[in-house]
Amino acid sequence: xxxxVVKVARPQPMTRRWTPLLVGLGVAxxxxxxxxxxxxxxxxxxxxxxxxxxxxxxxxMRGMPVLVQMPNGKERCVACGLCxxxxxxxxxxxxxxxxxxxxxxxxxxxxxxMSRCMFCGLCEEACPEEAIVMSRQVEIACYSRRGSLWHxxxxxxPEAELKPRLDYLRPQYARK
Amino acid sequence: xxxxxxxxxxxxxxxxxxxxxxxxxxxxxVRIVLDLDGEQIINADVQVGYLHRGFEKECESGFYYQNIxxxxxxxxxxxxxxxxxxxxxxEKLLGIKTPERCDYIRVIGCELSxxxxxxxxxxxxxxxxxxxxxxxxxxxxRELVLDHIDAMCGARVTTNAVRIGGVYSDLPEGFREFSRVxxxxxxxxxxxxxxxxxxxxxxxxxMEGTGYxxxxxxxxxxxxxxxxxxxxxxxxxxxxxPYLVYPQLDFDVPVGEHSDNFDRYLVRMEEIRQSxxxxxxxxxxxxxxxxxxxxxxxxxxxxxxxxxxxxxLIDQFKLVTEGGLFxxxxxxxxxxxxNGEIGFYLVSDGTGKPYKCRVRSPSFSNMSPLxxxxxxxxxxxxxxxxxxxxxIGGECDR
Ligand code: SF4
Ligand code: SF4
Numbered sequence: 323x324x325x326x327v328v329k330v331a332r333p334q335p336m337t338r339r340w341t342p343l344l345v346g347l348g349v350a351x352x353x354x355x356x357x358x359x360x361x362x363x364x365x366x367x368x369x370x371x372x373x374x375x376x377x378x379x380x381x382x383m384r385g386m387p388v389l390v391q392m393p394n395g396k397e398r399c400v401a402c403g404l405c406x407x408x409x410x411x412x413x414x415x416x417x418x419x420x421x422x423x424x425x426x427x428x429x430x431x432x433x434x435x436m437s438r439c440m441f442c443g444l445c446e447e448a449c450p451e452e453a454i455v456m457s458r459q460v461e462i463a464c465y466s467r468r469g470s471l472w473h474x475x476x477x478x479x480p481e482a483e484l485k486p487r488l489d490y491l492r493p494q495y496a497r498k
Numbered sequence: 499x500x501x502x503x504x505x506x507x508x509x510x511x512x513x514x515x516x517x518x519x520x521x522x523x524x525x526x527x528v529r530i531v532l533d534l535d536g537e538q539i540i541n542a543d544v545q546v547g548y549l550h551r552g553f554e555k556e557c558e559s560g561f562y563y564q565n566i567x568x569x570x571x572x573x574x575x576x577x578x579x580x581x582x583x584x585x586x587x588x589e590k591l592l593g594i595k596t597p598e599r600c601d602y603i604r605v606i607g608c609e610l611s612x613x614x615x616x617x618x619x620x621x622x623x624x625x626x627x628x629x630x631x632x633x634x635x636x637x638x639x640r641e642l643v644l645d646h647i648d649a650m651c652g653a654r655v656t657t658n659a660v661r662i663g664g665v666y667s668d669l670p671e672g673f674r675e676f677s678r679v680x681x682x683x684x685x686x687x688x689x690x691x692x693x694x695x696x697x698x699x700x701x702x703x704x705m706e707g708t709g710y711x712x713x714x715x716x717x718x719x720x721x722x723x724x725x726x727x728x729x730x731x732x733x734x735x736x737x738x739x740p741y742l743v744y745p746q747l748d749f750d751v752p753v754g755e756h757s758d759n760f761d762r763y764l765v766r767m768e769e770i771r772q773s774x775x776x777x778x779x780x781x782x783x784x785x786x787x788x789x790x791x792x793x794x795x796x797x798x799x800x801x802x803x804x805x806x807x808x809x810x811l812i813d814q815f816k817l818v819t820e821g822g823l824f825x826x827x828x829x830x831x832x833x834x835x836x837n838g839e840i841g842f843y844l845v846s847d848g849t850g851k852p853y854k855c856r857v858r859s860p861s862f863s864n865m866s867p868l869x870x871x872x873x874x875x876x877x878x879x880x881x882x883x884x885x886x887x888x889x890i891g892g893e894c895d896r
Contacts, residue, residue, distance in 0.1 A: 325737035328750045330764040333697055342697030349693050350631050368638055380645075382652035382667060404818045410564040442567040442658045443666070448818045450804050450811055456652070494667055495801035 381490040384456040391478040399453035401429040405445035413438035437470040525622045526891040542872040549891035557855035561821030570656045573893040576611035579835040581660035587831035587842035588662045601742045602784040609773040614643045615836030616766045623885030632691035639684040663797035664790030674781045705760035709883035719867040723838025724765045729757035735834035762886040795823040821850020861894035
């Protein structure tokens with residue numbers, strides 16, 4: 323039960339010149355036929371032909387952060403600012419405002435600069451309201467730098483659409 | 499000095515060749531200024547620093563937890579190793595012990611990263627020596643390894659998988675089965691690449707005997723990792739300064755004896771197989787239990803409590819906005835990354851931000867004897883020697 327030191331086995335000095343080359347060729351030919359027959363039997367191609375085909379992402383996948391929209395159309399965010407604090411790249415900007423109920427706040431402005439966001443997920447981890455979560459969206463290319471600034475209205479995603487992510491996160495909430 | 503072909507009477511200066519900063523045969527942004535006499539290298543001046551992003555300074559302006567994603571960008575071919583090294587340095591500062599399940603998950607992540615790193619190194623070195631087929635096999639194998647990392651933490655490269663006092667998430671369900679199938683396939687591909695490369699006359703002629711560094715030089719320059727072990731020195735921090743659960747695991751530390759590029763290649767090949775063994779053992783033995791320490795100084799509380807209880811909510815606010823409670827002091831912690839000893843030296847002044855964070859990056863020390871190894875050799879030796887140094891710009895230049 324411990325690490326042992328072993329010498330790597332260095333192959334013999336080259337005496338045969340051609341056989342190793344033929345072995346290598348054999349490996350390549352075996353791959354060729356395996357692929358050929360595999361495709362005939364419906365083997366999945368290793369290359370994914372994006373965008374016609376999509377890579378199947380695992381449940382843990384972290385895409386861009388989005389805001390959870392409650393069924394009443396409002397954001398769940400209470401503008402506490404923790405995500406703004408936690409973000410290493412300072413790409414979140416929040417201007418809080420008071421709601422009519424006087425005890426609650428809401429973000430009047432909630433901007434994320436996606437050109438700086440690195441999808442690290444710290445904002446999601448910091449949020450005490452489950453209001454910002456990582457979506458599966460990664461296709462956010464845009465034509466201008468202005469386009470990479472996402473405002474609150476663009477960031478809101480209905481809670482039902484975020485179900486896979488919330489289902490992934492919730493079992494982990496129980497941790498001590 | 500200018501012996502060989504240069505005739506002083508002709509007064510011909512050696513040819514100066516700029517190899518890099520962005521050269522198709524160097525997988526990293528580095529410049530090697532070569533003085534050539536025909537094909538022979540009279541002098542090689544290795545210039546690093548093209549990828550300097552100020553990681554160490556940046557760390558000083560972020561909380562301890564905010565620097566974890568930045569460590570992904572150090573060695574971007576094996577980020578979990580950097581994450582783990584950084585988090586364990588901070589844990590050493592705090593003096594906490596992580597739960598056993600967390601340690602196992604970290605070892606699995608580390609070994610997966612090591613495999614991915616070696617596969618990329620061997621594949622791209624083979625490609626630079628014109629062997630394109632094994633490059634594709636090895637990259638396919640690397641993709642299969644990255645699938646694991648993806649399933650573990652949700653990102654393939656910028657993992658951000660380890661936390662101070664825990665890990666980002668527990669292993670997904672069915673990970674063992676998933677891993678058995680995928681790693682078997684990946685190892686098959688590695689063996690295929692091994693069959694093509696190891697005995698191949700062209701590959702061996704270019705690897706054998708080139709890039710020689712004597713064991714004394716290796717030690718004098720502070721070289722670590724596969725490069726040092728290829729010189730016959732069995733320094734592997736997993737064995738000599740055990741951390742995490744490595745003492746309980748059964749694995750081999752391969753060493754070479756010729757200290758040339760071919761031994762470095764063989765050591766890396768063998769390490770991929772050993773990593774596979776380690777992962778299999780870990781998945782066999784991994785205990786159940788928590789994956790995060792219960793320490794309000796550094797680890798954020800579980801969300802269930804944050805949603806429902808005032809104390810944990812306040813704790814969450816304090817930890818996020820103040821970074822945590824860290825004792826003043828200084829620590830150094832190093833672990834064995836794919837390229838050698840990666841260490842973090844942290845100075846804490848008692849606030850939530852490190853006062854100083856210094857990285858001992860293996861690539862930097864591994865690069866320093868490169869000029870020495872190249873001197874007097876042929877121009878064609880630059881490519882395999884540089885490939886087997888496996889310099890990662892992000893880590894070397896920080
Ligand atoms: S994912 Fe990371 S970088 Fe992006 S907004 Fe959240 S904390 Fe900031
Ligand atoms: S941490 Fe959550 S609740 Fe607080 S401002 Fe950010 S999104 Fe809103």
